[in-house]
Amino acid sequence: MNSEVVKKAFIRTIPVMAGYLVLGTGFGILLRNSGYEVPWAFAMSLFIYAGSMQYVGVSLITAGASVITVIFTTLMVNARHLFYSISMIDRYRDAGCYKPFLIFELTDETYSLLCDDPGPEGLDVNQYRFFVSLFNHGYWILGSVLGSLLGSVLPFSTAGIEFSMTALFITSFTEQWLTASDHVPALTGLLTTLGCLIVFGSTYFLIPAMLLITLILTLRRNHGNPKEGES
Amino acid sequence: MNHAVSAAILIAAMSIVTILLRALPFLIFHRHTPDYIIYLGKVLPAAIIGMLVIYCLKDVSVLRAPYGLPELIAGTAASGIQIWKRNSLISILAGTVLYMVLVQQVF
Numbered sequence: 145m146n147s148e149v150v151k152k153a154f155i156r157t158i159p160v161m162a163g164y165l166v167l168g169t170g171f172g173i174l175l176r177n178s179g180y181e182v183p184w185a186f187a188m189s190l191f192i193y194a195g196s197m198q199y200v201g202v203s204l205i206t207a208g209a210s211v212i213t214v215i216f217t218t219l220m221v222n223a224r225h226l227f228y229s230i231s232m233i234d235r236y237r238d239a240g241c242y243k244p245f246l247i248f249e250l251t252d253e254t255y256s257l258l259c260d261d262p263g264p265e266g267l268d269v270n271q272y273r274f275f276v277s278l279f280n281h282g283y284w285i286l287g288s289v290l291g292s293l294l295g296s297v298l299p300f301s302t303a304g305i306e307f308s309m310t311a312l313f314i315t316s317f318t319e320q321w322l323t324a325s326d327h328v329p330a331l332t333g334l335l336t337t338l339g340c341l342i343v344f345g346s347t348y349f350l351i352p353a354m355l356l357i358t359l360i361l362t363l364r365r366n367h368g369n370p371k372e373g374e375s
Numbered sequence: 376m377n378h379a380v381s382a383a384i385l386i387a388a389m390s391i392v393t394i395l396l397r398a399l400p401f402l403i404f405h406r407h408t409p410d411y412i413i414y415l416g417k418v419l420p421a422a423i424i425g426m427l428v429i430y431c432l433k434d435v436s437v438l439r440a441p442y443g444l445p446e447l448i449a450g451t452a453a454s455g456i457q458i459w460k461r462n463s464l465i466s467i468l469a470g471t472v473l474y475m476v477l478v479q480q481v482f
Contacts, residue, residue, distance in 0.1 A: 159467040218392040231419035304475035310431040311470035333425025
């Protein structure tokens with residue numbers, strides 16, 4: 145085990161730590177106030193590990209929803225994970241024994257940290273990905289258990305700290321923009337999703353946006369994109 | 376049915392569906408990855424990050440006070456600091472602290 149890998153991975157995950165601890169705590173509090181204590185928060189954060197789905201899950205569980213409803217809601221809310229996996233197939237190809245774990249750990253935030261990160265130079269990239277994934281999951285579990293133990297809001301105001309997730313994506317977007325020679329994919333993602341949000345509303349926009357993004361990028365490939373192959 | 380048992384079943388359902396969504400593309404293209412999927416793997420990350428930016432801002436209203444101003448100011452700051460310093464840790468922390476000040480003290 146290389147301690148340099150652990151250190152680099154930890155530094156990379158600090159922005160996620162802030163967001164996950166707070167959002168996890170919020171989840172733990174919500175679940176506790178719905179009558180489900182620490183073991184439930186721990187189990188959900190360990191086995192589901194999908195932020196917005198767990199929040200939705202609390203209301204599904206307390207409402208006594210049917211298994212079919214839960215399956216379809218999960219499909220709707222988490223369909224975007226298909227997208228993450230498709231774009232990581234090539235990157236995780238040679239991840240060996242880390243692969244199943246890395247796949248299970250692909251949340252929005254872990255994805256955005258790792259999708260364009262070649263890892264620190266001279267170090268094992270899969271070990272680095274493993275620790276980035278592990279740290280993030282650890283923050284999420286820790287946050288939800290803390291929230292469950294506290295059972296009420298923190299004594300100081302953390303209002304607005306959830307913006308760290310938005311800032312993470314905005315920063316990744318900016319960094320990708322600065323390094324990419326082709327800005328069409330970034331603009332396609334941004335503008336298509338914005339258009340779908342306006343047309344379909346905030347509950348249903350994500351799946352149409354994903355389909356449309358895939359369609360546009362596919363058409364662009366078929367119509368002879370001169371830059372294909374670069375990257 | 377016992378509350379704990381039904382809750383456990385629902386949690387298992389959420390977990391299994393989420394795992395399947397994450398694993399499915401890897402299972403389908405286990406042996407051979409078509410060129411088309413490799414192409415998507417190249418262009419999707421930038422598009423997905425763009426999508427996630429909007430996804431995070433989906434509940435912001437530009438029609439009601441504060442008209443999305445805290446998000447606009449803090450988001451522009453995070454992006455600007457990234458262009459300037461190229462250090463995402465600094466950009467994210469600065470953007471977040473600025474946002475917290477804005478929503479707690481200003482707006």
